[in-house]
Amino acid sequence: xxxxxxxxxxxxxxxxxTTGAVGVIVRRNPVVVFMCIELMLNAVNLTFLTFSRxxxxxxxxxxxASDQWMGGQMAVIFVMAVAAAEVAVGLxxxxxxxxxxxxxxxxxxxxxxx
Amino acid sequence: xxxxxxxxxFPVTGNQVGFLMLAGLAMLxxxxxxxxxxxxxxxxxxxxxxxxxxxxxxxxNAQMLGITQIMVYAGAIMVLFLxxxxxxxxxxxxxxxxxxDFKPAVAVxxxxxxxxxxxxxxxxxxxxxxxxxxxxxxxxxxxxxKVLFTDYVYPFEIISILLLVGVVGSVLLAKRKV
Numbered sequence: 369x370x371x372x373x374x375x376x377x378x379x380x381x382x383x384x385x386t387t388g389a390v391g392v393i394v395r396r397n398p399v400v401v402f403m404c405i406e407l408m409l410n411a412v413n414l415t416f417l418t419f420s421r422x423x424x425x426x427x428x429x430x431x432x433a434s435d436q437w438m439g440g441q442m443a444v445i446f447v448m449a450v451a452a453a454e455v456a457v458g459l460x461x462x463x464x465x466x467x468x469x470x471x472x473x474x475x476x477x478x479x480x481x482x
Numbered sequence: 483x484x485x486x487x488x489x490x491x492f493p494v495t496g497n498q499v500g501f502l503m504l505a506g507l508a509m510l511x512x513x514x515x516x517x518x519x520x521x522x523x524x525x526x527x528x529x530x531x532x533x534x535x536x537x538x539x540x541x542x543n544a545q546m547l548g549i550t551q552i553m554v555y556a557g558a559i560m561v562l563f564l565x566x567x568x569x570x571x572x573x574x575x576x577x578x579x580x581x582x583d584f585k586p587a588v589a590v591x592x593x594x595x596x597x598x599x600x601x602x603x604x605x606x607x608x609x610x611x612x613x614x615x616x617x618x619x620x621x622x623x624x625x626x627x628k629v630l631f632t633d634y635v636y637p638f639e640i641i642s643i644l645l646l647v648g649v650v651g652s653v654l655l656a657k658r659k660v
Contacts, residue, residue: 449641
């Protein structure tokens with residue numbers, strides 16, 4: 369969309385990141401904490417794409433001029449893949465904790481206390 | 483693009499109104515993820531947030547990543563979340579007790595401070611920048627595939643190893659007895 373200022377997209381990304389950070393601190397259910405982490409990752413993805421759209425940065429020494437602004441989109445692809453792996457392992461850990469203690473409140477987990 | 487004849491103190495174009503509607507919905511849903519008591523409702527807010535975000539990606543001409551967003555996030559990852567919510571019996575009333583404590587009183591000012599600080603130091607100096615410099619076809623499948631399979635082929639292969647390790651790890655964690 370032409371005529372939408374660059375900073376509006378960045379402001380939306382900042383708002384979503386801040387909301388996710390507050391949620392990670394406030395919530396006690398680990399599944400919701402994971403959802404807030406996903407929110408933060410998506411805010412970063414939006415920021416990557418915005419910069420990729422508005423400022424072509426030559427991240428890759430490439431032969432073709434059209435390849436020069438693809439770094440941001442590549443970062444988004446890798447963030448998505450890492451997020452998928454992270455969610456699979458993290459939710460597995462939550463299930464293991466739930467089987468161990470029948471409770472997953474993140475503020476009550478103190479098994480590692482010495 | 484011509485400004486719309488709206489009674490506003492500043493000129494607003496149709497594209498800007500469309501963006502503001504999408505962004506407002508996304509912001510509302512991200513607040514919903516944090517404040518909803520039930521994890522299922524938070525997950526539904528997150529699904530809608532991801533869909534709206536995919537449309538915002540479309541407005542940035544990143545069509546390929548918008549479709550990937552819908553498939554990977556709104557499809558696969560949220561199904562995983564909902565399955566875990568179901569397996570954890572989170573609908574039990576004693577389960578999602580959110581005790582009143584000091585954390586919101588600390589976290590909300592902290593979040594506001596972060597918003598104001600990054601907004602004033604990073605985004606405000608960039609406010610006059612609005613020229614689109616990327617090519618219109620920069621987000622299509624051909625453009626992405628060409629770069630992903632040439633310049634970024636090693637990160638791509640490493641990501642596939644990471645996903646394999648993730649699959650093995652989650653199967654190991656989810657087994658009944660280790």
